Amino acid sequence: MKTQIWVTNPITNEIAFNTQFFAEPGALIPFSVQLPVSVEENIVSIPAGKLHLYPSVLNPHWNESIRISYDTKLTGKAELVLYDLKGRHLAEKVYDQNEIEWQLPKLSSGIYFVRLTNQGKALGTAKLIILK
Known part of the structure; x- marks a missing residue:
């Protein structure tokens, strides 16, 4: 049975992973995807006080x-x-x-x-x- 898997990056909405394979019915095929994530370096340091x-x-x-x-x-x-x-x-x-x-x-x-x-x-x- 032909199976297609794709993963969309939630930040850019681009397809980050796309593959097709043939699997036996009921077969479990593990896979993992790593999406690049960045954090803005615009950190504001505010002193703690009361x-x-x-x-x-x-x-x-x-x-x-x-x-x-x-x-x-x-x-x-x-x-x-x-x-x-x-x-x-x-x-x-x-x-x-x-x-x-x-x-x-x-x-x-x-x-x-x-x-x-x-x-x-x-x-x-x-x-x-x-x-x-």
Whole structure:
């Protein structure tokens, strides 16, 4: 019985292996294929650190700003983004110092998250609770 086997490279969609052979019915014929794989060398090294919020529980009647710090020096553009529990993007701020004070928009009582990103990589997320 004539049998044809071909394997397609999932990255390039090119046929990487193609063969025909005659096998007896029920015969098991093992084969293996090695596909070349490459990894981009565009690796960005970002130092590990910890994101700090103070206060992490905020009462807007007293103050509507928080202090934010990241304990490792960053290079390039860093950005803080405020999200609600549903993942909606509420506000953003450029993070360009070791510690900044962020005047927040008017927020309802609830739980929010502040995420720090640098060069497109998420470095840390901190929880913020608003009590009114």
